[in-house]
Amino acid sequence: MEKEELDILKSKDPERVKAVLDEFNSKNANLFNFEKFHTDGQWLTLWRIVFELLTDDQLQTLHPLCLNTVRILTRDEFALQTNDIKSDFCLLLELARLTLGSVIVSEVKQETENTDSVASLAVGNADEDTETVVEALKCLCNLVFQSHDCRKQCVRNRTVDFIMKRVTSTTQYSNSIEFYDMNLLFLITALELSTRPRVQIDLNGIVYLTKWLDDKLVNKELTVEDLKILCEVLKVLFNITTNPDKSPNENEIQSLHLTSVVRELIIRFGEIKNEQERAVVFHCINLLTNMSSGSLTELVVKCETTESSLSALIYEDRNVLALDIILRCLRIVLEETENTAASNKIILPVLTVLVKCARCNPVMRHYIRTVILPPLRDVSQLPEVGKELRNYLCRFLTVHATMIRDLSAELLFICCKENVGRMIKYTGYGNAAGLLASRGLLDCRRVENAEYSSDSEDSDTEEYKQAQSDINVIIGRYEPPKKNPLEGMSEEQKEHEAMELANLIEKLHNSGIVKPCRIGEDGKPQPIDHILQLQEELPQQQLNQKHKS
Structure with a gap:
């Protein structure tokens, strides 16, 4: 940015500032290389000027535009690590209404009055406030992802508490605020492990986020924005259910309810009509990898009817539709890895869930076996x-x-x-x-100790x-029957061929290409020193095999 443009920003002339910021944001919308901003301290100069604008209440209409500029600058990891931005981070938390005493001007008229004794810091109409909050949240997401110090500051400021307060509030927020709230919560719980027990235990996160998912399922029509939010919530739940710290009984109750809600999500979006529905289903499968074996039984609920339908696939008096969808997802990822250069990592969660399901419940094992x-x-x-x-x-x-x-x-x-x-x-x-x-x-x-039913x-x-x-x-x-290669050979010829084979194996052994082994008493391979040891052990192994058969 030229000196003249910086001077215009310092002048705080609303119209001229708006023109400069509009041009900068449009020109650098896809900028990720900030080397040119490191000369003469341009990055820090622009950062400080923009934050001066953000502290000016007379320029609130320009705050979303200023925050858009900040969001672009937060992509520069080097600058974030070499400059002190603690006070600026706190200001962003205030603008995102994630500090004590701040609430968002509601877009929707509330049915009940807010009982919290807090005063709104927002000024102006709800649309302007929402836009400011969303842009501030975007900046916070970048900073949490890029900066270790910002993550620590979130812990000190208990940012997760304020996000969960919005989750439990009766206020209806815009989809944008809900999405970036969950995105920020996901990043904090993913990168700052100490916040996971805080959200899970102290803030009862599993209960409230499960209820949030349950409430969303009531809606007959969910938009693409709704599905994106669902994905973010599922990602947060994955983080906080990893290595749960609650008592086994309490955690099992919450896990059972959560698994039942996940089952409904899988069934509802199991047709995978678009990429967003696919994302929901696969995030559900990821989350199921954290569920206990006892909880996974909720995937196959008992049915009164014996007829299959669009929402039910009956097998042994159980609705196994969710399990069938997971098996279909296995086929999808297997075909993708076969036909493209996709990573095998996308297969691991699906296989993990199927292994746990097959181990924990005979009905699920029976059904998985019929398919595989x-x-x-x-x-x-x-x-x-x-x-x-x-x-x-x-x-x-x-x-x-x-x-x-x-x-x-x-x-x-x-x-x-x-x-x-x-x-x-x-x-x-x-x-x-x-x-x-x-x-x-x-x-x-x-x-x-293999415990399975006795049915064949x-x-x-x-x-x-x-x-x-x-x-x-x-x-x-x-393989069609083949002629015995030893047929017609004399005993001397057979012995000669056997010795030739032994010599060849010995050469491979000595060159390190193969390592001949025998089966030990523990049923595992044990290396041998010489190939003739295989011949010595053969009669005993044949006798042992005869007894076992």
Whole structure:
């Protein structure tokens, strides 16, 4: 900004100031590189002049424009860290009506009088006040995101208390104020961990925010702005339900109610007609990862009717529509990661919720299994080849990303009721080897303390039974009968081939390419010193396997 323009701002001439700020804001709307403002202290000079304008009550009509300029300047992280802006931050809190004794001029006529003995600091009509509050909130969001000192100042000023006071108020605020209130609360609770127990326990945040969501669901029509606010509230709830500090009983009651509200949100927006509805559903799934196993039972409520409808999908006398939508979301993210360069991280919350659901409730496990592991019919393809959910999950069993690999393996294993033979049937021994090795199940022993219902729920199809004898369990697919490669060989030739194979494995071992192992008594692989140790252990392993089978 030129010196002449700075002088105009100092003059405080409303019309000329407005023209200069309009031009600056329009020109720098998308500015993120502030190097040119670091010469001759331009950033600090402009910052100080604009805040002088904000302290002038005679220029209140210009305050939204001034705050727009401040918002642009708050993008400069370097300047925020090298300059003292504590008093300016406090002024922004006042303009956002997040200080003691300040309230917003209401846009909507109140049905009841405010009983708080506070005086409004706002001057002018409600529209002007709302615009000022919104712009101040935008600035605060930038500052909290960019500056550690500003976050600490929010803690000292108990900013979260004032935001929650607006949440619990009977006053109806504009969508813009609600959105940026929640955005600011999300940023504070995300970046300043000490505020989470304050919101959750002292301010009863879970109860009030859950009620807020519940009230929103009453509306038949929700705008795009409403859906954006829903997303911000769900993000705040995710923050404050991470590592809950309340007593187990009290937290469980709140979690049950919250899960039931989340279920209704998932069902209402489960068709995912647009990106905003998708965001709501996926934020709901993120939030469910923090819910206890007992709370997740609220996802499948008991139904009196046996007929499915648009708001109900009946399975074993339960409405599993919300669970079905989560499974559909799994397919959506799996297809996205397959077809685009999307990060696998978007899959983790969905898999986490499905694993927890499958573990905590037999009805949910039964339904998840019917979708992910339907009865096998075509066994001509490898388990990891295809577009079914089972195929996608089998592909993840051998990826380097440990979290997605382990979650995929656990979900499949739970669907198989932790039965090793059934797991191998659906995935092949090779794909399942990582899971089996980590759990000490390479010798196909039974899982101890696995509590599942005794019903079979695994009837083989006729197609599978016909091909079963020719299925290669290592790769998990049908292979036509092949000629025995040892057929026609003398015993000496067979022994020679065996020694050749042993020598080749030994060479690979010595060069560090492979590390031969045997299955130990704990069912886990144990490295060996020499390849001939495999031959020594073979008779005993065969005997042990015979006893287990």
